[in-house]
Amino acid sequence: MSHLSHSPFLTFLLLSIIKIAVVLVITLTAVAYTVLLERKVLGRMQNRWGPSRVGPFGLLQPLADGIKLFLKEDMMPLAVERPLFVMAPIIALACALISISMVPFGAKTMIHINGTKVDAGQISDINIGLLVILGITSIGIYGIALSGWSSNNKYSLFGSLRASAQLVSYELALGLSLVGVVLRAGSLSLRDIVRSQSAHGLISWNIFGGLQIVAFFIYLMAAYAETNRAPFDLPEAESELVAGYHTEYSSMKFAMFFMAEYANMITVACVASLLFLGGTLSPWGNTFNHIAFLNGPTATYFLGIMWFVSKVLFFILLYIWVRATVPRFRYDQLMGFGWKFLMPVAILNILATALILAYRS
């Protein structure tokens, strides 16, 4: 085994597995606590307490929910299409979790161990990271589409048809809104996109200095539709469809859909903060660089993570706020909004960005 322990490849593999495990655990914990945060904040907005019985301030509520979902009976109706019915939640959750691996959550920090260099700020830096995230999100549609079809239930089928149509339509606006940012950065790597916003702190973030504020709002609205959140939560509209595509699911299979929805929310928030709010960059740029304490590698690493997490948290709070405020759209309004408003505006934004960039160079 001695020759194996010195192999750089094995070290790389081991470190990558450790990174994946850490990120996965943090993401799943974040998912659980996002649910709690949503219930608490929604409660306060509707003038009630929200969960407050389990643990101090209801902080152990996610644990109780998890145990409850684990121990519930796993019902499977007789008329379902068995293999697809089981596969659908797995596809949905897997796709939601895989896209986290492209997200650079911390500043680039190389760790040298055993002759291998590993980046502690990201699982994998791919030069087309943004496209990979879009691709994996588009595969995630199958989870929802198949769940509705394989349930052999009219409500489920309607929910999944609505969801797939909505996701396919809004993916266009979502993708087009990102083109302006990509044009500005000249790269599809998320690290490069973050670096392109690093010049002068807050004012060189894409949302302000990059003049991508229109793209930001298009992305935000398309992202609400992509994650099936209010005001675009028609696939699971309780008043008309029982619960939409996951009507027939119970126990852990239901929990997987639930986790997938919140993990998607977190991914979308991560992408928004990377692309428009400078990701791991601090809002005051290089102003405090003369303080030696803030310049060390450890401080840089943890400050980067702190800024990133606070930006993501901002987006999640925005999600919750919007859910508490805006009523649900009608289906034709949803489609009209996506195709007739968001998409043309996104195309105009690309045109304007391209013209400005061409004029400047």
Place this chain on the structure above:
Amino acid sequence: MQLALFIIFGLLAVAGALNLLFQRHPINSALSLIVVMMSLAVLYWSLGAEFLAAAQVIVYSGAIMVLFVFVIMLLNAGEEERNTKGSKVAYIAGIPGAAAVFCLLTFVFLKEKQQLGYAMLQEMMTGAVSNLTAISHQLFTSLLLPFEVTSVLILVAILGAVVLARKEL
């Protein structure tokens, strides 16, 4: 490593393709086709064509196949019936014909691999060159006319679809 990827995903692609033919339910066939496309994307990526891989996933598996699955779901197509024997001509001419085409293509690829842009897997994976710039340079210089003509063609197709969908226009 590259060889292992090639073997795993090559086998997966072949298995998916065979499953596509042997499944009776259209939705299972459609899903097998998605498996084939995803495995092909991995193979493209292992050859160093990462943009092609991403485009394959986004366009084919993420958009076109979603529409396929959508149509199958909407039509609620049942299992296909297989009590007919199939045509004899297909058995007599089709299988040797397919084998002949396969042999011919293999022969051409092996014989002319230098002209067809043959590359070792190993070299492509280690060189972290972005081929995105190279592709866009090609598209906007030497292939500009075909590129623009294709976009006009797609526009015409979209207009045609709109006209067909809304008869009262």
